Amino acid sequence: MRSKLKEDGSLIRVENLSFAYETEDIIRDADFFINRRDVITVVGPNGGGKTTLLRILMGQLKPRKGRVLISGAQSRIFGYVPQYSTMDPSYPITAFEVVLSGRVKNFGFYSRADKQAAADALEAVGQEDSGHKSFFELSGGQRQRVLIARALAPDPEVLILDEPTANIDAEAEKQLNVLLKKLSLEHTIILVTHDLGFVNEMTTRVLCVNRHVKEHPVDSLDDGLIASAYGRQVKVVRHDHDLHHHEGGAE
Amino acid sequence: MSGFLAILSNPDIPFIRMALLAGVVGSIPFGFIGSFVVVKKMSSIAGAISHSVLGGIGLALYLETVVGFSLLKPMGGAMLFAVLSAIIISVVIIHGRERLDTVIGAVWAVGMSLGLLFMAKTPGYGDPMSYLFGNILLIGRSQLIMIAVFSAIILIAGILFYNQLLAVSFDADFAETRGINTAWYQIIIMLLISITVVLMVSFVGTVMVIAFLTLPPAMASLFSKRLSVMIGLSIIFSILLSVAGLYFSFIFDLPTGSVTIVFAGALYIILRVVNTVVKRIRMV
Numbered sequence: 126m127r128s129k130l131k132e133d134g135s136l137i138r139v140e141n142l143s144f145a146y147e148t149e150d151i152i153r154d155a156d157f158f159i160n161r162r163d164v165i166t167v168v169g170p171n172g173g174g175k176t177t178l179l180r181i182l183m184g185q186l187k188p189r190k191g192r193v194l195i196s197g198a199q200s201r202i203f204g205y206v207p208q209y210s211t212m213d214p215s216y217p218i219t220a221f222e223v224v225l226s227g228r229v230k231n232f233g234f235y236s237r238a239d240k241q242a243a244a245d246a247l248e249a250v251g252q253e254d255s256g257h258k259s260f261f262e263l264s265g266g267q268r269q270r271v272l273i274a275r276a277l278a279p280d281p282e283v284l285i286l287d288e289p290t291a292n293i294d295a296e297a298e299k300q301l302n303v304l305l306k307k308l309s310l311e312h313t314i315i316l317v318t319h320d321l322g323f324v325n326e327m328t329t330r331v332l333c334v335n336r337h338v339k340e341h342p343v344d345s346l347d348d349g350l351i352a353s354a355y356g357r358q359v360k361v362v363r364h365d366h367d368l369h370h371h372e373g374g375a376e
Numbered sequence: 377m378s379g380f381l382a383i384l385s386n387p388d389i390p391f392i393r394m395a396l397l398a399g400v401v402g403s404i405p406f407g408f409i410g411s412f413v414v415v416k417k418m419s420s421i422a423g424a425i426s427h428s429v430l431g432g433i434g435l436a437l438y439l440e441t442v443v444g445f446s447l448l449k450p451m452g453g454a455m456l457f458a459v460l461s462a463i464i465i466s467v468v469i470i471h472g473r474e475r476l477d478t479v480i481g482a483v484w485a486v487g488m489s490l491g492l493l494f495m496a497k498t499p500g501y502g503d504p505m506s507y508l509f510g511n512i513l514l515i516g517r518s519q520l521i522m523i524a525v526f527s528a529i530i531l532i533a534g535i536l537f538y539n540q541l542l543a544v545s546f547d548a549d550f551a552e553t554r555g556i557n558t559a560w561y562q563i564i565i566m567l568l569i570s571i572t573v574v575l576m577v578s579f580v581g582t583v584m585v586i587a588f589l590t591l592p593p594a595m596a597s598l599f600s601k602r603l604s605v606m607i608g609l610s611i612i613f614s615i616l617l618s619v620a621g622l623y624f625s626f627i628f629d630l631p632t633g634s635v636t637i638v639f640a641g642a643l644y645i646i647l648r649v650v651n652t653v654v655k656r657i658r659m660v
Binding site for chain 1: 415417456460536537539540543545547549550551552553555556557596597600601602603605606
């Protein structure tokens with residue numbers, strides 16, 4: 126399995142993959158690969174299977190058909206950055222504890238190396254002074270960075286970010302963009318986003334997920350591509366130097 | 377106060393001393409596990425488990441009186457039903473095939489009903505009040521030893537699995553991506569809740585044990601940014617409440633469980649108001 130991946134140089138290869146929760150396929154006949162240092166943007170409508178695809182890649186869901194070939198152990202290769210808005214804001218936890226939980230194992234206490242890795246990860250995202258603060262007292266941008274630090278703490282090969290610009294302001298978005306560009310030099314990045322302006326410059330490949338998974342060249346991020354991915358007309362408009370997309374109706 | 381201290385040191389009246397020790401020792405697992413119950417918003421689950429134990433108590437009383445099988449004992453029956461309830465609810469949470477609230481309600485009501493039915497069919501035993509609302513006269517030496525042993529087990533398990541329980545309770549999806557067996561830890565926390573609940577049934581009863589499990593951590597959460605600090609404060613609040621409840625029930629000749637819970641409720645309201653006022657003053 127690994128030798129095959131080494132031969133074609135890819136880090137992850139998805140072959141003929143289908144997935145269904147009940148009887149109807151959520152993902153059907155997906156074939157694609159991800160190379161090292163790729164920055165993959167995953168677009169598609171809600172319910173189109175983006176999150177399901179990520180969960181299959183991370184080993185949380187088993188495909189009905191097909192397979193996922195990964196160069197490395199599934200739990201070590203991925204660093205997942207979820208949306209913090211899904212978390213309970215009353216949970217008593219500091220930013221450092223959040224990052225340290227990125228090093229958690231099935232049994233045992235944290236070692237000195239774990240704590241050092243957590244401190245290094247916080248420093249890597251520029252939040253070394255936030256460690257002792259309550260996670261939910263931080264700004265949206267700071268929380269996003271702390272969650273990226275948590276994902277970085279176990280030193281993963283691939284960073285997966287789920288809607289990283291949701292719930293953060295424009296200034297935090299700019300800073301996040303700079304951080305991700307820096308991280309893309311050493312990591313493969315998979316971004317699930319609706320904010321195409323945010324990723325346009327750094328994206329190497331685009332995957333459109335709407336039951337089927339189709340790859341598109343980076344320079345094809347335009348109205349037509351987005352409309353085909355979302356299954357309806359979507360207008361992409363330019364705001365200053367950034368690209369954003371707007372839908373005609375509620376998604 | 378001197379009268380209370382005299383009773384505590386009187387060798388002919390051991391039950392107050394036993395109740396005090398049970399309250400203090402039981403407060404440790406209660407503060408620990410109660411904190412996870414509060415941060416995970418599992419009080420309805422804990423409520424279902426605590427009420428279902430009446431079924432096990434009724435079964436033990438019935439077996440002892442009618443069948444002549446005396447090995448189970450009420451606390452053993454309570455533990456059996458608590459663990460069974462925890463497993464049923466865990467399976468539903470993990471597999472998600474049924475509506476969780478429906479199952480919680482069913483476990484809650486069916487367990488209690490079974491208990492009342494068993495007690496109704498147990499000759500010479502028709503009063504479930506002691507188990508519903510607590511009775512410190514039920515706390516004997518053997519039960520005190522059981523509380524101490526299980527408290528130690530819960531504390532050791534809680535310390536051993538603390539990092540995992542924190543990671544899973546904060547963000548189970550992320551923990552799963554790190555290869556953590558979240559279903560296993562879900563079952564562990566449920567089993568720890570079920571054992572904890574049984575420990576204080578005699579003190580506050582099956583109906584009110586949920587308040588003793590959640591109010592001290594709720595008070596502690598007002599003063600803590602970290603779960604570990606919340607657990608420490610919660611244990612301190614639990615000890616204070618159990619001692620105060622016993623003291624005031626002795627002074628005013630009232631049921632210990634009810635006095636403890638009313639005292640806990642009043643203290644929580646006071647602390648909540650003070651906390652809100654202090655925060656507003658700081659903001660000005």
